[in-house]
Amino acid sequence: MRSKSIRSIRRAELSRAAFEAVVQFGLRRTTLDKVGAIAGVSKGVVLHHFKEKSALLEAVFRRSNTLLSESVIELYRYAETPYERLWAIIIANFFETIFNRRVCQAWVSLISEVPHNEGCQRVQIANNERIRSNLMHELRHFLPESEAQKVARHLGVQIDGIWVRAGLLPTPVEPDVAVSEIEFAISKMLPFDEISAVKHKNARKKIEQIAQIALGSKAFKDKAMQE
Amino acid sequence: MRSKSIRSIRRAELSRAAFEAVVQFGLRRTTLDKVGAIAGVSKGVVLHHFKEKSALLEAVFRRSNTLLSESVIELYRYAETPYERLWAIIIANFFETIFNRRVCQAWVSLISEVPHNEGCQRVQIANNERIRSNLMHELRHFLPESEAQKVARHLGVQIDGIWVRAGLLPTPVEPDVAVSEIEFAISKMLPFDEISAVKHKNARKKIEQIAQIALGSKAFKDKAMQE
DNA sequence: ACTAAAAACTAACCAATAGTAAGTTTTATG
DNA sequence: CATAAAACTTACTATTGGTTAGTTTTTAGT
Numbered sequence: 001m002r003s004k005s006i007r008s009i010r011r012a013e014l015s016r017a018a019f020e021a022v023v024q025f026g027l028r029r030t031t032l033d034k035v036g037a038i039a040g041v042s043k044g045v046v047l048h049h050f051k052e053k054s055a056l057l058e059a060v061f062r063r064s065n066t067l068l069s070e071s072v073i074e075l076y077r078y079a080e081t082p083y084e085r086l087w088a089i090i091i092a093n094f095f096e097t098i099f100n101r102r103v104c105q106a107w108v109s110l111i112s113e114v115p116h117n118e119g120c121q122r123v124q125i126a127n128n129e130r131i132r133s134n135l136m137h138e139l140r141h142f143l144p145e146s147e148a149q150k151v152a153r154h155l156g157v158q159i160d161g162i163w164v165r166a167g168l169l170p171t172p173v174e175p176d177v178a179v180s181e182i183e184f185a186i187s188k189m190l191p192f193d194e195i196s197a198v199k200h201k202n203a204r205k206k207i208e209q210i211a212q213i214a215l216g217s218k219a220f221k222d223k224a225m226q227e
Numbered sequence: 228m229r230s231k232s233i234r235s236i237r238r239a240e241l242s243r244a245a246f247e248a249v250v251q252f253g254l255r256r257t258t259l260d261k262v263g264a265i266a267g268v269s270k271g272v273v274l275h276h277f278k279e280k281s282a283l284l285e286a287v288f289r290r291s292n293t294l295l296s297e298s299v300i301e302l303y304r305y306a307e308t309p310y311e312r313l314w315a316i317i318i319a320n321f322f323e324t325i326f327n328r329r330v331c332q333a334w335v336s337l338i339s340e341v342p343h344n345e346g347c348q349r350v351q352i353a354n355n356e357r358i359r360s361n362l363m364h365e366l367r368h369f370l371p372e373s374e375a376q377k378v379a380r381h382l383g384v385q386i387d388g389i390w391v392r393a394g395l396l397p398t399p400v401e402p403d404v405a406v407s408e409i410e411f412a413i414s415k416m417l418p419f420d421e422i423s424a425v426k427h428k429n430a431r432k433k434i435e436q437i438a439q440i441a442l443g444s445k446a447f448k449d450k451a452m453q454e
Numbered sequence: 455a456c457t458a459a460a461a462a463c464t465a466a467c468c469a470a471t472a473g474t475a476a477g478t479t480t481t482a483t484g
Numbered sequence: 485c486a487t488a489a490a491a492c493t494t495a496c497t498a499t500t501g502g503t504t505a506g507t508t509t510t511t512a513g514t
Contacts, residue, residue, distance in 0.1 A: 006481085006491070026343035027255065031471060043472090044493060053472065105342040112339030114395050115332040116253035124395050150411050157408070158381070161388030168341050168351050181384070184377050188415045233462070233510085258500060270501085271464055280501065 010049050013039050015059040016225075022060065023102045027109040032056075058119035061110050065127045067224055068098060071215055072134065078210045082141035083203035086186075089134050091207045093159050094178040095215050101172045108167030132156050142190045151189045158185055179204070237276050241266050242286040243452075249287065250329045254336040259283075285346035288337050291330070292354045294451055298322060298442055299361065305437045309368035310430035313413075316361050318434050320386050321405040322442050328399045335394030359383050369417045378416045385412055406431075 017039035021030040032053060036043045050056040075088035093099065114120045132152050139148035162181060166173040186192075186200065214220060244266035248257040259280060263270045277283040302315035320326065341347040359379050366375035389408060393400040413419075413427065441447060 010491085027339050029343065032473090033471075042493070045491080047473070048490090048492065051473095108342060109339045111391070111395060112254050112336045115335060116256065121395070121397060125397075128392070128396070150408075154385070154408065154412060157388035157392060158385055159388075160391050161384035161386075164338070164387050164391050165355070165384060168338060168348070169355070170348060170352075181377075181381065185381060185412075237462085259502090260500075269464070272462080274502065275461090275463065278502095 007049065010045070011059060012063075014041075014046055014049055015056065015063050018056050018060045019063065019106060022109050023106045026105075027057075027112060054113070054117050055119070057110065057113050058117060058123070061113065061120045062123050064103070064107065064110070065123055068093065069127070069130060070224065071095060071098060072131075074214050074220060075207060075211060078214065079207060081199075081203065082138045083199050084207055086135070086138040087200070087203045087207040089131070089138070090159075090179060090182050091204070091211050092215070093131075094162075094175045094182075095211050096175045097215060097221065099163070099166065099173075099175050099178060101166065104163055104167035104173075106167075107163060128156060131159070139190075142196075154189065155182065155185060158182060234276065237272070238286060239290075241268075241273055241276055242283065242290050245283050245287045246290065246333060249336050250333045253332075254284075254339060281340070281344050282346070284337065284340045285344060285350070288340065288347045289350050291334065291337070292350055295320065295325060296354070296357060297451065298325060299358075301441050301447065302434060302438060305441065306434060308426075308430065309365045310426050311434055313362070313365040314427070314430045314434040316358065316365070317386075317406060317409050318431070318438050319442070320358075321389075321402045321409075322438050323402045324442060324448065326390070326393065326400075326402050326405065328393065331390055331394035331400075333394075334390060355383060358386070366417075381416065382409065382412060385409060 014035065018030065018035045020038050021034045025034065032043045032046050035056070036046050039046070046056065050059065071092040072089055075092050076085060079085040079088040110120075111124075114124050135152040135155055136148055139152055142148070143151060159182070162173065162178050166178070183200075183204070187197075190196070192200075241262065245257065245262045247265050248261045252261065259270045259273050262283070263273050266273070273283065277286065298319040299316055302319050303312060306312040306315040337347075338351075341351050362379040362382055363375055366379055369375070370378060386409070389400065389405050393405070410427075410431070414424075417423070419427075
C-alpha cells in the first residue's frame with residue numbers, strides 16, 4: 001500500500017531541489033544539471049518527470065505558494081473571531097520560516113517566469129484571488145462591502161510589495177517589522193477605537209503565539225517537506 | 228563636435244534593444260543574439276560594449292529606473308505646492324507611457340536579476356531611497372516626522388506592489404485605477420477634511436493635465452529615447 | 455599630414471546548457 | 485510468469501554566454 005506514486009514523490013523531490021537551486025544561484029544560474037545534482041540524480045531524470053524547464057519552474061512556483069496557503073489554513077484552525085482570522089492571514093504571510101531573505105529572493109527570482117508562463121500565471125491569479133477572498137471574509141465584519149473591497153485589495157498589494165522589497169534589498173526584513181507595517185495600515189483603514197485596538201492587539205498576540213507552536217513545530221515542517 | 232562618444236551611443240542603443248528583448252521574450256529567453264539582432268549588430272558587438280550579460284542587464288535596469296525618475300523631475304517643474312508635488316510623484320509613477328503591461332512585465336522580469344547582481348542592487352536601493360525621500364519631503368507638510376516616515380514607506384511599498392501585480396497579471400491595470408488606489412491610501416493616512424480633500428483633488432487634476440503635455444509630448448519621449 | 459595607440463568591430467572558437475531520441479532496467483498487473 | 489508501462493540512462497544536437505586573436509577605424513600627438 002503505497003500512498004504516493006514514485007512519480008509524485010520524484011516530482012516533489014525535484015521541485016524541492018529546484019527551489020533550493022533558485023535560492024542558491026538565482027533563476028538565471030539555475031540549470032537542470034544543478035537541480036539534478038542537488039536531488040542526487042542525473043539531468044535526464046529531471047527531464048523525464050518534467051517535460052521542460054518551464055514545467056519544473058511552474059511546479060516550484062506552485063509548491064512555494066502551497067506552503068504559504070497551508071500556513072494560513074493551519075492558523076485558521078485556532079482562530080475564533082474575525083480579528084483572529086484577519087491576523088492569522090497576516091501572520092502566516094510573514095512567519096519566519098517562510099518570510100526570510102532566502103525565500104523572498106527565490107520568490108522574486110521566480111516571478112520573472114510568470115509573464116511568459118501560462119501555468120505560473122494561473123497559480124499567481126489563484127493565489128491573489130484566494131488571499132483577497134480570505135481578507136474580504138474578515139473585513140466584512142469591520143467595514144461596508146465597497147470599503148472592504150478597497151482595503152482587501154490594498155492589503156493584498158501591500159503584502160506583495162513587502163515581499164518584493166524583502167527579496168530585493170540586501171538587508172533582511174524582520175517578520176515583526178513586516179507585520180507592524182500591515183498593522184499600521186489596518187489601524188488607518190479599519191475602525192480603530194480603544195476597544196478594537198485592544199482586540200486587535202490581543203488577536204495578534206494570540207495568533208503569534210500559536211504560530212510559534214503550529215508553524216514552528218517539527219511536525220508541520222515535515223508535513224510541508226513531504227509534498 | 229560630437230556630444231557623445233560612440234561607446235555611450237552604442238551602449239544606449241544596446242540597452243534599449245535588450246529592454247525590447249526582455250519585453251518580447253522575458254528575461255530567461257533573452258539571448259545576446261536576439262539583443263544583437265534587434266540592435267542590428269552581431270553578438271560580438273554586444274559583448275564588446277558590455278563585458279557580460281549581467282552588465283548589460285544592469286544597464287537596462289538602470290535605464291528604466293532613470294526614465295521613471297526623470298518623469299518625476301519633469302513634473303516637479305510645474306508643481307508648486309506640497310499637494311502638487313506629492314501628486315507629481317504619484318502620477319509620474321503611473322503615467323501611461325511608463326506604466327503599461329509591457330513595461331511592467333519587463334520590470335518583473337528584470338528584478339529577478341537584482342538578488343544576485345550587485346550593480347542592480349545598488350540601483351534598486353538608490354531608487355527606493357530617492358522615492359522615499361521625495362515622499363518624505365512632501366509628507367512632512369501634512370504629518371509629524373515619525374508618522375510621515377511610516378506613510379512614506381507604506382506608499383513606496385504600495386507603488387512597488389501595484390507595479391508587480393500589473394506585471395504578473397494578464398489583465399492590464401489602468402493608470403487611473405492605480406492612481407486611485409494610492410489616493411485611497413492617502414485619504415486614510417493623511418489629514419483629510421473637506422478643505423484638504425478639495426486641495427488634493429485639484430492638485431491631482433492639475434498634475435494629470437500637465438503630465439499629458441509634459442510627459443506625453445514627443446519632445447520628452449525623444450529625450451527619453453536618446454540615452 | 456603622418457603615425458602610433460586606442461577603440462570599434464569581426465570571426466572563429468569553446469564549454470555549458472536545454473532538450474531529444476533511443477535504448478535498458480525496474481515495476482506493476484493480468 | 486509474461487507483458488506493458490513507467491523509471492531511468494546514455495549519447496547526441498543546437499543554442500547559448502563568453503573568450504581570444506585578429507582586423508579595421510578613429511583619435512591624438514607631433
